Amino acid sequence: xxxxxxxxxxxxxxxxxxxxxxxxxxxxxxxxxxxxxxxxxxxxxxxxxxxxxxxxxxxxxxxxxxxxxxxxxxxxxxxxxxxxxxxxxxxxxxxxxxxxxxxxxxxxxxxxxxxxxxxxxxxxxxxxxxxxxxxxxxxxxxxxxxxxxxxxxxxxxxxxxxxxxxxxxxxxxxxxxxxxxxxxxxxxxxxxxxx
Numbered sequence: 001x002x003x004x005x006x007x008x009x010x011x012x013x014x015x016x017x018x019x020x021x022x023x024x025x026x027x028x029x030x031x032x033x034x035x036x037x038x039x040x041x042x043x044x045x046x047x048x049x050x051x052x053x054x055x056x057x058x059x060x061x062x063x064x065x066x067x068x069x070x071x072x073x074x075x076x077x078x079x080x081x082x083x084x085x086x087x088x089x090x091x092x093x094x095x096x097x098x099x100x101x102x103x104x105x106x107x108x109x110x111x112x113x114x115x116x117x118x119x120x121x122x123x124x125x126x127x128x129x130x131x132x133x134x135x136x137x138x139x140x141x142x143x144x145x146x147x148x149x150x151x152x153x154x155x156x157x158x159x160x161x162x163x164x165x166x167x168x169x170x171x172x173x174x175x176x177x178x179x180x181x182x183x184x185x186x187x188x189x190x191x192x193x194x195x
Contacts, residue, residue, distance in 0.1 A: 011066070015058045022054035023070035026091070031079050041155035044123040045162045048094065052119055052166025055098045056109030057173070064102070068095020086133045093129040094122035109163075110170040119163020120156045127155040 011019075026047040033046060055064045072088025081087045101121055105114040131148070 011058070011060055011063065015060065015063070016066075019054055019058055019063060019067045020070055022050050023067055023074055026050050026071045027074045027078055030075065039154050039158075040151040041123060041127065041158045044119075044126070044155060044158040045165065048119045048123050048159050048162025049166035049169065051094055051098060051122060052109050052115050052163050053169050053173075055095075055102060056107070056115070056166065056170040059102070059107045062099055064095035064098035065092065066095070068092040071095070083130070083133050083137065086137065089129050089133055090126050093125040097122045097125040110167050110174060112164050112167045115163040115167035115170075116160040117163065119166065120160040123155045123159025123162065124152070126159075127151060 029046045029050065030043060033043070035042060051064065051067065054067050058067075068091050069088065072091035075081075075091055076085060076087045079087075083090065098118060101118045102109075105111070105118060108114045109118065
């Protein structure tokens, strides 16, 4: 009697661990790397880069959404903010946008132009989500009075910068001979599925 072929899970344990690590790094960067630049969205250059790296390494459907959800939950628990329990939505939206953009750019997060575009769109989604959450909660939205146009431009610029930085790191990681990164995101072979 032959055994039926085993199906590989959508995300392996290694991929889940990598997404959780990226989520933890995003939360850590938000709490440790506070720079008083007084420019809306400036921290996006770091954490959008981490999102692009995570999505570029784990090339699976919904990996960005899962990474965003994990980041949002960690940020809600450990960092907090004026959004309260709705803070997680600000981190979920960019991950979901990366999932939507990935097939369009053919998962080319190592291309600086495409990754910059994806980063700008993802960081823009964070701005829109933040605006909606702020309006729903009835909180004073200081960035509306200061000018949504300035916030949109700065979020786009810092998101594109983050995507570009993420693409550079991805290129470096792909050039290494570390087996850890070689196996992540690869599709299972038919031979491996039949054993």
